[in-house]
Amino acid sequence: MPLTILDPTAEGDPTGRPLAQRGGVLSSVALLDIRKPRGDVFLDELEALLRQRGIEVLREAKPTFTKPAPTDLRREIADRCDAVIEALAD
């Protein structure tokens, strides 16, 4: 039997975000700490490796891992760096 139901979702169109350009020179990379224990240790290692390759490193941290990164922080990273590496999880 055919049945008509009401849509329980937000009915939004999925936002298409095209991938950023790959290839080309990486001259500066942001390292984003989400403030989980030992995230800094991991990022210290990455920073050393990146600097060895002559890449400029910007160290940043979210105020808390429980909430998305503040808009200003995201904008700063996007403005100043070619790429960002985020230390996730526990």
Added chain:
Amino acid sequence: MALEVLAIVKHDCPVCDQLLPALDAAGARLVSQSSEEQTARQAERLSLSRVPEVDAGLAVSERFDPDAVPAVFLLEDGAERERVIGLARDRLVELVAQTGVTLEVDGLPAMRPGCASRTRDPEVAARLAARRARAAGRIAARELELGELEDPFEAMYERGLTDGLPVVPPTAERVVAMLDYTSRDPQELVGVVPPYGGRATVEKVAINAVMAGCAGPELPIVLAAVEGACREEFALHGLIATTAPAGPVVVVSGPYARRAGMNAAVNAFGQGNRANSTIGRALQLTVRNVGGGRPGREDRAAHGQPGKVGFAFAERLDETAPWPGLAQARLDLGDDETGVTLFAGEAPRLVLDQLVREPGALVASLAVGLEHVASQRQRLAWDAMLVVGPEHGRIFREAGWSRQRVQEELHRRTHRPAGELVRGAGGVAEGLAPEWFGDPQTPVPKFFAPDRILLGYAGGDAGLFSMVIGGWVSGAAGSSPQSASVEPWR
């Protein structure tokens, strides 16, 4: 001034059968609530001179809304001047006479009540109500057609709309009936749901409440819970995404909990009570469907907990309660008002003390249970809710210990020397960084402050038990419990 006689009839009504030939002969406009085929067969059976019009979509019936048929109306320029419901012979003669026509009533009884109009058929009435709601803009959600050959329960599961258990298909009829339980406009925004920022209108919450299995009275509680959960301070986005097991816990405090059918006593956290089970579930389905947070994708809990299907219970605020309800204390509500409290919580854990008889010993016992939230070595960053059971609560009540006093005692007794908590102590890697405490005797609190231990009260009469519900990351860096009144949503 055009006068017209309109008659609404149906095929399966013996009184309509009796009256139709006379109405037909009198040239009345005949409108049937039955199908084309049924109407044609009736016309043939009664040898009418013409086949009555079919009331498509029952639009004419809905407009005049008679309780019963046959229903005869005198219309002046299309507007009703008079009506006769059922076979009231003499009144019918009078009505038709006003158009200058004589109704032939030989052989007709003086009085015979009609049959129920099809608009009074419960299924039909619900369908008409849904249509009216759509036309009035009360219902705005997109319609999803489930195929003729599809099982609606499987179809909804396959479309990713469930939590793994079957849901009640949210037909327009069911959603319209659900919306009767709130006075709020269905298009009003209740909250913006993470992680994708879906807009939860009253209507969208009602749709998910139908799916969860709510009967209706639970809706205002669900609405208050969604509003509270979507506040920034509750950090729902983080709570959805976390690897930790916590999920939203809904505590309902106040007289409306009982009116909605909730359970505050035996097995309050468990199965068997429709309102308890469906209120929590409606919140989680809203998170899933409106917010888009799904296990394995946005929801990264390592284990999660069974309460993430839904976890809602009522506080037992009867004569046994040692304190006012949680929401009452946090919002300063009156005794006749009801509120919800949202808490980011893991699965409940038992704290047993079957020998205790006085309050000092009871807080000592409960404190041990609280210390081990997450890990004994985790300090300050975690809140907890302690739901005191009646056999424990009686001890506080009889000793006159207020909620605040119990919280302060629990806070005081959940301190441990730093030396026991430092990383590596006792062969345990977890713990405090040693540079934080010079003196190993320094007492380190478990909780940031006494009011970070939320005290609730619920449970069955028998059992010297209380339940600890450990929290998640607390305070400004994490989730803060949120309370909201249910009253504005009724």
